Amino acid sequence: MMKPLRDVGLVGYGAYVPRYRISAEEISRVWKMGEDNLHLEEKAVPGLDEDTTTIAIEAARNALRKAALDPSKLSAVWLGSESKPYSVKPTATIVAEAVGATPHTMAADWEFACKAGTEAMQAAIGFVGSGMADYAMAIGADTAQGKPGDQLEYTAGAGGAAFVVGPKGESMAYLEGSHSYVTDTPDFFRRPNQHYPTHGNRFTGEPSYFTHTIMAARALMDELGYGPEDYDRVVFHQPNSKFPVRVAKRLGFVEEQYRDGLLVPYVGNTYAASSGIGLAAVLDKAEPGERILLASYGSGAGSDAFSFVTTECIARGRNPIPQISDYVGRRREIDYAQYARHRGKLMMY
Amino acid sequence: MSLAKHWRLQQQRYRLIGVQCEDCGAKLLPRRLVCPQCKSHNLQPYSFKGQGMVYSHTVVYDAPSGYDGYVPYPAALVRLDEGPLVATQLTDVDIDEPYIGMPVEMVTRRLREHGESGMIVYGYKFRPKLKD
Ligand SMILES: [Zn+2]
Numbered sequence: 435m436m437k438p439l440r441d442v443g444l445v446g447y448g449a450y451v452p453r454y455r456i457s458a459e460e461i462s463r464v465w466k467m468g469e470d471n472l473h474l475e476e477k478a479v480p481g482l483d484e485d486t487t488t489i490a491i492e493a494a495r496n497a498l499r500k501a502a503l504d505p506s507k508l509s510a511v512w513l514g515s516e517s518k519p520y521s522v523k524p525t526a527t528i529v530a531e532a533v534g535a536t537p538h539t540m541a542a543d544w545e546f547a548c549k550a551g552t553e554a555m556q557a558a559i560g561f562v563g564s565g566m567a568d569y570a571m572a573i574g575a576d577t578a579q580g581k582p583g584d585q586l587e588y589t590a591g592a593g594g595a596a597f598v599v600g601p602k603g604e605s606m607a608y609l610e611g612s613h614s615y616v617t618d619t620p621d622f623f624r625r626p627n628q629h630y631p632t633h634g635n636r637f638t639g640e641p642s643y644f645t646h647t648i649m650a651a652r653a654l655m656d657e658l659g660y661g662p663e664d665y666d667r668v669v670f671h672q673p674n675s676k677f678p679v680r681v682a683k684r685l686g687f688v689e690e691q692y693r694d695g696l697l698v699p700y701v702g703n704t705y706a707a708s709s710g711i712g713l714a715a716v717l718d719k720a721e722p723g724e725r726i727l728l729a730s731y732g733s734g735a736g737s738d739a740f741s742f743v744t745t746e747c748i749a750r751g752r753n754p755i756p757q758i759s760d761y762v763g764r765r766r767e768i769d770y771a772q773y774a775r776h777r778g779k780l781m782m783y
Numbered sequence: 784m785s786l787a788k789h790w791r792l793q794q795q796r797y798r799l800i801g802v803q804c805e806d807c808g809a810k811l812l813p814r815r816l817v818c819p820q821c822k823s824h825n826l827q828p829y830s831f832k833g834q835g836m837v838y839s840h841t842v843v844y845d846a847p848s849g850y851d852g853y854v855p856y857p858a859a860l861v862r863l864d865e866g867p868l869v870a871t872q873l874t875d876v877d878i879d880e881p882y883i884g885m886p887v888e889m890v891t892r893r894l895r896e897h898g899e900s901g902m903i904v905y906g907y908k909f910r911p912k913l914k915d
Contacts, residue, residue: 453875482853483874483892487905491891519903528905532797532891534830756914764913766877 435611435657436556438563443605444742445569446503446598448496449714450489451701451761454479456773458588464770465583474675477591477702479768479776480577484592486515487525490575491532493594493707497571498533500606500751501598505534508598509567511541512558514550514574514706516624518543529573547622548671549732550574551595551706556738558599559609569600576705581630582779589674591702595710606748607717607726610741613654615646622733633733642735643673647681650737651729658741662686666724669712671731672698681729694719700762706732715758720744789904794828796906799889801867803829810865833889835863835909840873840881849895857881861909875910886912 455476461467480489490513498505511530518525526541535541544554551574558570575594580586602608621642624631634642647670655661662668668691670678675698682692695712704711709730716726722744729739774780794800801812806823812831817824840859843850850856857873859881873881874892887909894906 481875481892483872483894483908485893485903487903488890488892531793532905534798754914760914 435613435654437609437611438559440563440565441602441608442559442562442599443602443608443745444597444717445600445604445606446497446499446501447596447606447714447717448493448498448500448755449593449595449707449711449758449761450492450496451478451593451704451711451758452480452484452489453764453766454481454768454776455765456768456770460770461588465587467585467588474588474702475699476767477589478593478704479773480592482776484577485519486517486575486577486594487519487528489577489592489594489707490515490525490529490573490596493575493596494529494533494571494573496755497596497598499755501569501600502751503569503598503600506538508535508539508569508571510539510558510561510570511535512544512554512570512572513542514544514546514552514554514572515576516545516547516550516705517577517579535571546736547732547734548673548703548705548708549730549736549738551710552728552730552738552740553732555597555599555740556612556614558597559612562599562601569598572597572599574706574708574710576707578703578705579630579777584630586631586633589698589703591704593701593704593707593711595707595714597710604747605745606750607720607742607744610743611654611658612738612740613650613657614736614738615650615653616736617646619646619733619735621735638673638733639677642733643671643677643731644681644684646735646737647671647729647731648685650739651685651727654739654741655727660725660741662691664725665691665727667695667716667720668692668727668729669695669709669716670729671709671737672696672712673703673708673731675699697758697762711758717744717748718752718757718759720748722746722748786902789902792906796894797891799831799833799907801829801831802826810867812863812867812869831863831865831867831889833907834912835861835869835887837873837881837883837885837887838862838868839883842878849897859909861887872908873910874908880911888912
């Protein structure tokens with residue numbers, strides 16, 4: 435188990451989901467993919483002027499407001515994403531500048547498919563836990579793309595989640611420990627200059643998502659001496675609405691434990707933000723003293739598992755700072771033609 | 784395209800940083816060197832809260848180059864809570880939704896990009912207030 439020498443926790447968190455939605459039914463109207471893909475309701479689509487940078491900025495601002503922290507005290511702004519607006523030029527510097535963390539700080543982009551955000555969180559825990567920094571921000575944000583007509587088009591959504599890691603004494607939820615599990619598993623990838631990713635179809639399930647998530651979560655619980663019954667809430671990476679439910683059940687959790695963190699039916703798979711948005715939704719509802727398990731998954735492949743316990747500060751800033759339910763409830767449905775425009779799938783000559 | 788010009792405007796565009804007059808208290812955006820109210824030179828940076836309401840609005844159908852990807856879009860003068868009027872785009876809103884007095888808040892969005900290989904310019908826009 436990993437645990438820093440100095441106790442740390444989440445002193446602030448924030449999330450963001452764009453306003454636009456396209457329903458699975460509307461995508462199916464165009465591509466005739468059949469009933470099997472309709473287990474999602476809809477997914478979030480970024481506006482014409484949104485990208486990973488702008489999504490990360492709003493999530494980061496919400497997290498700083500929750501933390502009630504002077505942004506210049508952040509010693510790092512770390513952003514995990516697979517949809518960076520620039521191939522060369524850190525997205526994190528733009529975010530750091532926009533939230534007021536610059537110039538005496540670190541900033542970097544992290545990559546690990548859908549677990550890039552929790553990879554940044556592990557690093558932030560180590561950075562603060564070592565005493566090198568008092569506060570560090572870890573963000574996961576994505577505007578994922580699926581090839582038109584591909585199964586991924588039903589799920590590839592957009593959103594962001596940001597966490598301020600700081601001393602345990604100021605935390606809304608403190609860390610009990612973490613565990614990471616990584617292998618070289620080529621279940622999903624995108625080569626440079628390719629617009630859309632390639633995925634291994636059935637290979638994405640058992641040897642990839644399930645094995646890694648279960649190994650990380652189980653190892654962490656074993657090391658802490660906990661079983662499923664010790665957790666009030668659990669959050670997993672949500673590539674679709676079936677996988678996180680199946681993995682929760684296989685680990686021995688029941689619906690009451692995973693229900694509040696399951697947002698994929700309404701926002702889609704938000705990639706590097708997926709498990710973070712789930713955690714934010716759970717923290718929005720948690721009472722003090724609740725134990726929460728978070729286990730991400732990133733293709734390629736790996737999982738980061740964390741055990742948190744909420745504190746008396748958990749309700750800090752619940753109003754007026756927007757909650758996940760405010761963003762999920764703010765929705766403007768668009769049709770496939772508008773979606774194609776929003777996602778840059780229209781070429782204008 | 785002037786990279787330096789965009790870079791100089793970042794503070795104002797990303798965080799609505801203007802100035803406050805230390806003598807008469809006036810809050811000014813964009814930043815000035817002399818207070819237009821009391822002629823003082825004693826102006827310090829001030830970060831506007833980003834809250835305001837629509838003062839007047841219109842819809843842009845024929846946009847300047849670099850902005851044409853967003854048409855049609857609503858544009859507005861927004862009266863900030865601290866006083867100044869800001870010319871801005873409205874976002875996350877349908878073109879027939881804005882009204883005079885609509886409560887709005889600042890967000891950071893893409894303003895424009897200089898082609899496929901050029902710089903992406905980010906800055907403030909205003910959207911209907913998400914939560915009271
Ligand atoms: Zn003055």
